Amino acid sequence: MNRFAVVAATFALSTAVPLPASSQAYPAKPIRLVVPYAAGGATDNYARVIGPKYSEAWGQQVIIENRPGAGGNIGSAVVAKAPADGYTVLLNTSGQAIAPALFRKLSYDAAKELQPVLMMVRGVQILMVSPAVTATSVKELIAQIKASPGKFNFGSNGVGSGPHLAGELFRSLAAVDVVHIPYKGDAAMTPAIMANEVQYAFLPGAAATSLVKAGKLRALGVASGTRTSFFPDLPTLSEAGVPGYELSTWAGLFLPGGTPRDIVQKMSGEGVRIMKLPDIQKFFTNLGVETLGVGVEGFEVRYREDLAKYAKLIREAGIPQED
Secondary structure (H helix, E strand, O other): OOHHHHHHHHHHHHOOOOOOHHHOOOOOOOEEEEEEOOOHHHHHHHHHHHHHHHHHHHHHOOOEEOOOOOOHHHHHHHEEEEOOOOOOOEEOOOOOHHHHHOOOOOOOOOOOOOOEEEEEEEEOEEEEEEOOOOOOOOHHHHHHHHHOOEEEEEEEEOOOHHHHHHHHHHHHHOOOOOOEEEEEEEHHHHHHHHHOOOEEEEEEEEHHHHHOOOOEEEEEOOOOOOOOOEEEOOOOHHHOOOOOOOOOOEEEEEOOOOOOOHHHHHHHHHHHHHOOOOHHHHHHHHOOOOEEEOOOHHHHHHHHHHHHHHHHOOOOOOOOEOO
C-alpha cells in the first residue's frame, strides 16, 4: 500500500470513530427523570407535567423514576453518580441546596457532581400570625417580641425544613429572642398557630391565601425578595422592616456534573420554552407556585448562593446535623 493509500485509510478510520456525546444528535434514546421523593407529592407532580413536554418536543420518552429516602439524598446520589451523558436527570427542590449543611455525610458532592439546568418554579413563604397576636405589621411584631423576649414561639413543619429556616433567618436579621417549635408536617403545625400554641409561622403561598380568605390567620410579609402574585399588596419582609431578608424556595432540573455543555444548554433552553406555555403556567399557579423558567446561567448563580446561604444559616442557628 503506497503512502497516499495509508493516509486515506487512516482518515477513513478516524472518521468512523464515535464522536463525543455532545456532538451527536441528542437525545437519541429515552431519558430517565429521577424524583427523589415518593409518587403523588408535589415534586412528583412537577415531573409528570414537564416530562411529557420534553417527550413531545424531542420525540423520546421521558421515564419518571421515584427514588425516595434520606430526605431526597438517595435520588440525588443516583443522578450525581450517573454517566454524564444527558440521559439521567434530577428534579429536586431547594432542599438540594440545604442537604450539604443539614446532613453529616452525603455520598456525593452537591456542588460539583450536580449541574443546575433549569429553575422551574419559585415557592413563596408568607409570614403568618395567630389571631391572638395584635401586630398588624412586621415592625409591630418585632417590637412586641422584643418587649417580651422568649415569650413568642414560631412553628415549622420540621427541623431543617424551609419554614424552619425562614424562621431562623427572621430570628437572626430581626435580632429577636424566640422559641422554635417543630411539628410533624403542615397538618399539625397549621392548627397550632390558629390555636396560638405558636404565635407565628411561615406558610406556603397557596395555603396562606386560603387561610387569610377564611379569616383564620393574618399575613404580614413575604419571605422572598420580590412581592408575590398570591398577595400583590403584601410587602416583602425586606420592605417591611427586615432589610436583606430573602428566602424563597424553588424546584428545578439537574444533570450529573461534567455533562457536555451543549447538552446542558439544549435541555435548559427547551425547559425555558416549556415553562412559558400557558397550560404549564396555569398548572403551576393552581399548585400554588410561580413559574420562573430560569436557564442554566441564572440557576447556577442561584444554586451557588443558596448552598452558601443555607450553610451559614444552619451553622449560625446551631441546627444539629442529621446522619
